[in-house]
Amino acid sequence: MSQFSLSRRSFLAAAGAVSLGTALAACGGDGGGSTSAQAVGQSDVDKAMATPTELTFWTWVPDIDQEVALFRKKYPAIKVNVVNAGQGTPQYTKLRTALQAGTGAPDLVQIEYQYIPTFTITDSLLDLQPYGASALKSRFVDWTWGQVTGAGGEIWAMPQDTGPMGLLYRQDIFDQHGIAVPKTWDEFADAAHKLHAADPNVYLTNMAANQAAAWHGLLWQAGAKPYVSSGKSDIAISVSDNIGKKLAAYWGGLAKDGVIGTEPDFTDAWYGALNNGKYATWITAAWGPVFLSGSAKATAGKWRAAPLPQWDSGSQHSGNWGGSTTAVIKTSKNPIAAATFAQFLNTDPETTKLFATKQFLFPSSKALLTDPSFAGDKPDFYGGQPVNQVFAGIGDTIDPSFQWPPFLDQVVTDWTETVGKSLADKTDSVAALDQWQSRITAFAKNQGFTVGGR
Amino acid sequence: MSVVSAGPRRAGLLFVTPFMVLFLLLFLTPLGYAAYLSLFQHKLIGGTTFVGLDNYAKAVTDPQFLRGVLRVATFFVIQVPLMLVLALLFALALDSGLMRLARVVRLGIFVPYAVPSVVAALMWGYLYGPDYGPFAQLGRLLHVPVPRFLSETWMLGSLSNVVSWEFVGYNMIILYAALRSVSPELYEAAAVDGAGAWRIAWSIKLPALRPALVLTLLFSVIGSFQLFNEPKLLQPLAPDVIDSGFTANLYAYSLAFTGQQVNYAATVSFLLGLVIVAVSYGFLFASNRRRAV
Structure with missing residues (x-):
């Protein structure tokens, strides 16, 4: 596929391009938010994060081992196996096959915003509310939160990068x-x-x-x-x-x-x-x-x-147009560790900064978008114009619904x-x-x- | 050998067992499973239900499927005769012994077959390019209009060209091998009787090639009706011409992986298989009957 063989940055961009950008369909809300699962207590979290555990994470972000290493530094007991199962559609196809077979699905997956509803309709994603995700809302650009949440308030994924x-x-x-x-x-x-x-x-x-x-x-x-x-x-x-x-x-x-x-x-x-x-x-x-x-x-x-x-x-x-999230698959045997990983990966100041500066993902994190080291970048290709700043501003003009x-x-x-x-x-x-x-x-x-x- | 003792018979069974096991596991089981799948319908809302032959009833009147089958049939009628005539000419020329550098030529014609069809389609996609393709550039340079190879009008011809390029060599090798097995005594006898090179080709070589030609024709029926790689790879370059039902096989693929309609995809594949069996059998029947006459 010649069009995908460029640099690794273009890899990501093409990902956004080839498939659509996305959002969160408000499905699954028929029962109302009645059964919002019991919140998981801090002691359970501490225990889970200290127990030796292996997680599998399907993603096509290149060199994501750098970000995973930061997670392991904080939680040495949790081992994360990163698997590149294809970019976009090929990965979704494999994921659907694994879900139907009932075996072989990973704990975590990269999903583009627009594909979240295609996995919530089959009831395949884990609601991250009980794992403390609600508290993270203010960290993300407003419209992304609309994309990752369901009609009943479910939080289906953590925003990773965006494409205003x-x-x-x-x-x-x-x-x-x-x-x-x-x-x-x-x-x-x-x-x-x-x-x-x-x-x-x-x-x-x-x-x-x-x-x-x-x-x-x-x-x-x-x-x-x-x-x-x-x-x-x-x-x-x-x-x-x-x-x-x-x-x-x-x-x-x-x-x-x-x-x-x-x-x-x-x-x-x-x-x-x-x-x-x-x-x-x-x-x-x-x-x-x-x-x-x-x-x-x-x-x-x-x-x-x-x-x-x-x-x-x-x-x-x-x-x-474009951008991805990290979601936890409902069949994961280690939901606490997986949910914690998804949240850490997309909110930790160091990992999010690495995503923006090493993999050139456009951030979903509000803090980073106003960080002078990111917004102030003035590439020569654009005659020294701070292009990140231009797009950071555009992010505020996107309808979250x-x-x-x-x-x-x-x-x-x-x-x-x-x-x-x-x-x-x-x-x-x-x-x-x-x-x-x-x-x-x-x-x-x-x-x-x-x-x-x- | 009219009397076969029990020993050798058991040994024979033992010998065919590995084949039968693989045949059962890798061929009959998937086939049976596909047939089973084709009797159901899966909906995003409502799940899976048994629908009997409803999918078949739908498919035989499905305009997209019928259009796909018609298109590959057209492709077959245009492309296969051209390809086989070319292969035949090359085989006869090589066999005539009059050609210089015969080995190099033989290899040159065969090499495209060794190129994976994915690579071939990507390469031709580039060559066909309307702006930066070499043909278009050359045309502009010489002020000669070059056809838009990837347009609706030309697409089937462009695909025929790619497939011919890939398979002329393959068919040539089959025909050439068949020619080599003709006993030289026949040629000598013909020469003694005063036959020239053309006469020998027409009266001895062509009849000798008949079984090999039928074989290449059968392969071509199957290949044409299952046309998939080339249109699939040219699709990103001409999304307005090659739609998801451009060929019957592409349609089955789109149904399964775009529409998540695995059951209906199985139905379409099964029907396509039946079409191929029918056409192949038709050719075999026709050629056998002619031989009997």
Whole structure:
């Protein structure tokens, strides 16, 4: 897979890119929060953490042994076996197989936000409330907490890293054609026409026809609530409501006018395009800056970062694309040790800082986002602009109530085959949106859900 | 050997036992399990229920499945004759003994088969690239329009090309080996009777190749109808052309791993298997009958 063979930073970024970004569907809340399990006492925790124990942790974060070593320094009795079972989808497939087989599942897993509901629907994750997770809420960026908690207040995972969306743009191309950084999507559309008219070889951006994750991030920004679960078996699907239609008309229009690209991203051709100045912007997420500096070396110093253009110039909104969490599998024989590990890994000042500086994960930790050593970083690739600070600010403008469907893979495939295809083929994207809606609805009904919405 | 004592018979059974055990464990059991799975339906809400043949009833009218089967059938009709004719020509040329550097050529044609199909598909994906692919670049340089290999119009042709590139050498080796086993006396006799090289090829070599050709054809039926690797690997480059049901096998894969519909995927796989058996049998039957005439 050539597109994944770059640097290890890009590894992570591609993870976010290939699958979607996520959240926490409010499923499983039918009984109300009535049975919030008994909190585990400190003496039990102390005892468990002093008992020799082995934990298995599936993750694709490279070199995570460094962070694990910090945990072992504090809890020498707990041994953690790190296993790379694949990145994203391949790992989930193995995990589902192990869960169905009833054997071979790990104690802990890395799960992207958007995939949490696909594992809570099968009742596979451990609620971390009884293990003291509730007290950690204030440590994390607000929207991430919305993503990892369930309708009944369950805490399904600990946020690890994030991908608030923003705009990376070529300052040199903007200067050359007298284009100001677009503050609204209207300005963005005008700039797209202007730029392509001035230089037919250049497009303002590429709206990848295979990137449902970016589309969901943009839906999120626009204030959409495409999937709303209530109870385990009820879901309202409204991907083609007025907000969805606004988005489809906008991007479908630009694609039809031929002023933006629609080629698939993370391919050789796409990397080439970023290096050669075919695209003047990349609509991406907080992991984008490091990723780009590794894969478009030819353009060093020419890029800058800005928040996404807005639908309404009076307010600032964004969405999330990418990032992961650490979750404990319900079948774990050592829930206390596993839950403690998940919490330590994502809240300890040293481990979180290592994640941000060694693996270049964009933090979920509030403290780190305001830490001058992180926020003040001024990479040359961006002409000395403190890009981390730009994206840290964007994190505060993300709606915490966005939810994901419990059958995300199907939704993503269906998007590519309807809306994505319409962008690539320059056909009616609004009509394609209706197809997307009806395909997801049919699938959900077929899976036994009661479907409302739209 | 009309009389076989009990001893050797038992020994014979003993000899086939390892095979039978593996055959049972690794072939019949999974097959049986898939058949069993195909009779159920699993829902995220509601769990697993027995549905009898409902999945089959659904599959035979499922437009996506039928489209996938139709596409691989089209692929078979276009690609296989081309590939086998090429393989045949190469085999005959090599066997004629008139070619220079025959060994090098033979190896050169065969090498693509040794390249894993994953690597082959990735390589061709790069070569087909619309912006930075070598063909496109060359075309731009010479101001010659180059087809968009990864577009809807060209995709089946582009895939045919990849598969042919991979398997021409393989089929050539089978045909070439069959030619080598023809007794040279036949050629001498023909030469004495005044036959030229073309006449010998037509009247002696081709009839001698018939069983080998039937064999390569059978392999091709199976390979074509199970087309998976190449479209799966080109999918990221052309997501708008290669959808999740592009080929029947890809459809079964998507059902199992995207939609979590393992039971229906088993049904689709089973039906695809039946199609392959039917087509293969059809060819065998036709070729046997012609030989009998």
